[in-house]
Amino acid sequence: MPSLTQLRAMIDRGLAVAALKQLDVLAAQRPVPAGVNRLRGLALYSENDFTDADVALASALTQDPHDEESAQLRGLTLFRLGRPADAIPLLESASSWTSQTRIDPNYVLALCYVDTNQYDKARAAFATQYGFAPDSAPAYLLAARMLLRRDGLPVAQQFATKALELDPQLPLAHLLLGEVALAGEHLDTAIAEFEKERSRSPLDGSIYDRLGDAYSRSGDYAKAQQSLQRALLLEPNATDLIFCSVRFC
Template sequence: MDEGPVGGGSSKRSAPRRSSRTVTVRAPQLVDLVGAKRAVRLEGRLSEAATAYSAERFPDARRILSPIVAEVPDLAEARELYGLTLYRLGRWKDAARELDAFVELTGGSTEQHPVLADCRRALGQYGKVDELWEELRTTSPSGPLVNEGRIVAAGALADQGKLAEAIALLGKGFKLPRRPMEHHLRRAYALADLYERSGDVPQARTLFAQVARAEPEFLDAAERAAG
């Protein structure tokens, strides 16, 4: 799952840790699409792109993926990774196109709905954000994935000046656990940001402080708690 834009993105999300590991991509469908010999070559190129993406070398990943997607547009793995790469580069419209194709090619996968919804949010397409959130919520996949979708949906409401609704969506039934995981911290941080924007500074400070105590280096939580 993608962890959000590199900078200037539409959501306040923490960036993933940079990785130097080599990523291997397996795409069995390639054999049927391009033949066994060509499939080996393209799998190698996909692995190079995935490794570049993992290391946050997004322009390199884009350069590798663009011709692959042009050659094999029906390969879901390529469209997914290309969409995530474009998203990380802030190319919201292009990223949405690729991730829409990924959803179609996979028969309706919601794995990248939070990222796709964030693209739609950046484009001001709030109706589509609502649709994607509803699909994700009712499908009920993993908790962290639903959490990401909830953050984006709440952010879209806040963008429209609906801060009370945004806080209600993000805060419903939520309490930071004693040993929070990253998706808990992300939700708490986003909720604190909404409280601050709504003028409830004490509540915002409390949440920022809780996040900072759990993970001192989490974004600028400590600084905002003290501010």
């Protein structure tokens, strides 16, 4: 029978199914040897079997309530199961992340806060991951970016606006406000925000790309083509921009 260290190495090498066969034998022993349920949970998580992983990790925590790795893994598992409220206490209790989790629990914790509408806590968690002060302009802008990705448009707009209030010269803030407006189909506002960002960063090809998209959606194809051609000149290797520009040729 391989040792637990060897079984973990198997899981890390992508041999979770083979490791599980050995771990199931160990789990049938009474009492279950320490560390077996944690490894079973890790192996099951690696195989995307989140329901069984949760059972194994819950057993590991019953056996050792101070098992921080099992707490982190179970928090990640509950998040993947769509249970962010249950995941939060487990992720909050983790003082640091381990390489075995492969994902910074601060990031998942922040997503859990977003999914439970705790936006200020989400901002603080995102800020911790990036080393920003939680009430700083970069922290607000970072949180706005993450909220935009999860379709939290009203709060994303609120946080990006707050970031600009704290630092009127903050790079990319107007770009993000434009992206929020574009996602909400507020095209005039999006164009105005992108133009503000363009005046600050005239050599950023991505801004011209966004402008091209906004002008295209508004039906101003001449300005859309002009913006996309400018983007191409600045970012000649961006093949997706080439395809966009061709539409207006």
